[in-house]
Amino acid sequence: MVLLYIVCGVIGLIVLNTLLGGPVPFLRWSFLRMLFSMKHLMSEWQVGDGREEAAASYVIAHAPAGNIDSAVAAIDQYAYRQKFLINVGDEKGAILDAAIDRVKPRRMLELGAYVGYSALRAARRLPVGGHVFSVEFNPANAAIARRLINHAGAADRVTVVVGSIGDGGKTVKALQEEYGFKPGCLDFVFIDHAKEAYLSDLQRILEAGWLHEGSVVVADNVGFPGAPDYKAYMEAEEGKRWQTKTHKTHVEYQKLIPDLVLESRLTSV
Ligand SMILES: C[S@@+](CC[C@H](N)C(=O)[O-])C[C@H]1O[C@@H](n2cnc3c(N)ncnc32)[C@H](O)[C@@H]1O
Incomplete structure (x- = not known):
C-alpha cells in the first residue's frame, strides 16, 4: 500500500513537472528511463532509446554550423528540455x-x-x-x-x-x-x-x-x-x-x- 502511494506520488510529481515545462530535470520520464537502463548505460554507454543520436540531430537542426557556443547551448537545451544526457x-x-x-x-x-x-x-x-x-x-x-x-x-x-x-x-x-x-x-x-x-x-x-x-x-x-x-x-x-x-x-x-x-x-x- 505504502509502495503504491510512493509510485503514485512520483508519477504525480513527474506529470506536474512535465506540465510546468520540466523545471526539475530528474523528475522527467527521460531521467527515469535512464535510471531503469543503468545496466545498459554502464556497459554500452548509451541509454538505449536512441537519445544520443537524437541529440546530434537536434543540435544540427538548432545550432548554426560553425558556431561552438551555439552547439554547446543546443546540447544543454536538449538535455534540459528533451532528454537527460550524461554530459558534464x-x-x-x-x-x-x-x-x-x-x-x-x-x-x-x-x-x-x-x-x-x-x-x-x-x-x-x-x-x-x-x-x-x-x-x-x-x-x-x-x-x-x-x-x-x-x-x-x-x-x-x-x-x-x-x-x-x-x-x-x-x-x-x-x-x-x-x-x-x-x-x-x-x-x-x-x-x-x-x-x-x-x-x-x-x-x-x-x-x-x-x-x-x-x-x-x-x-x-x-x-x-x-x-x-x-x-x-x-x-x-x-x-x-x-x-x-x-x-x-x-x-x-x-x-x-x-x-x-x-x-x-x-x-x-
Ligand atoms: C560521462 S560520459 C562523458 C561525457 C563527456 N565528457 C561530456 O561531458 O560531454 C562517459 C563516456 O566515457 C566513455 N567511456 C567509458 N569507459 C571508457 C574507457 N575505459 N575509455 C574511454 N572511454 C570510456 C563512454 O562510452 C561515454 O561516452
Whole structure:
C-alpha cells in the first residue's frame, strides 16, 4: 500500500513537472528511463532509446554550423528540455572552463567524449594552436561526437580517438605514434569516463610520462556516482605529488544531487 502511494506520488510529481515545462530535470520520464537502463548505460554507454543520436540531430537542426557556443547551448537545451544526457553539463562545465582558462593548455587529453559536449566546451577556450584529444571507447559515441565537432567547426582543435587508455597499450601506442604524445606533452587532462578506471588510467598516463610539473587533472563525478579510490589517492597525495582543489557542485542538469569535481595540480613528476 505504502509502495503504491510512493509510485503514485512520483508519477504525480513527474506529470506536474512535465506540465510546468520540466523545471526539475530528474523528475522527467527521460531521467527515469535512464535510471531503469543503468545496466545498459554502464556497459554500452548509451541509454538505449536512441537519445544520443537524437541529440546530434537536434543540435544540427538548432545550432548554426560553425558556431561552438551555439552547439554547446543546443546540447544543454536538449538535455534540459528533451532528454537527460550524461554530459558534464553547464554547472560543472563552468568549473572545467575556469580550470582551462587558468592553465591555457596547448595539449589536452580527455577520457570519455560521449556526444562531444565537454570537448566542445574545451575547444572554445584553448589558446591559439591548442588541441584536445578525446579518447572514447564506444565507436558510436565517437561518431556522434565527431559529427557535432565538425558541425560546430571545431575539427581543427579536437580529435576523437576511439580506444581506451586501459586496453593493454594499443591506444597509448596510437597516441604516441599517430598523435605525437611524448614525455611532458600534456598540460591538462579531463577524466570523465568509467569511474572505476579513473585512478588506473591516471597511473598509466603518469607511467607514460606525458604529464609535467604544473599539469592539471580535472575529474568529474568524484562525488556521484563516485570514484572513491581516485579521491582517496588524491587525499593521500595532497601536499606530496599533487595539490587538489575540491569543487562542491551538483550532478549535471539539476540542483538536488550533490557532486564533487577534483582539480589536481601535479607538483612534482
Ligand atoms: C560521462 S560520459 C562523458 C561525457 C563527456 N565528457 C561530456 O561531458 O560531454 C562517459 C563516456 O566515457 C566513455 N567511456 C567509458 N569507459 C571508457 C574507457 N575505459 N575509455 C574511454 N572511454 C570510456 C563512454 O562510452 C561515454 O561516452
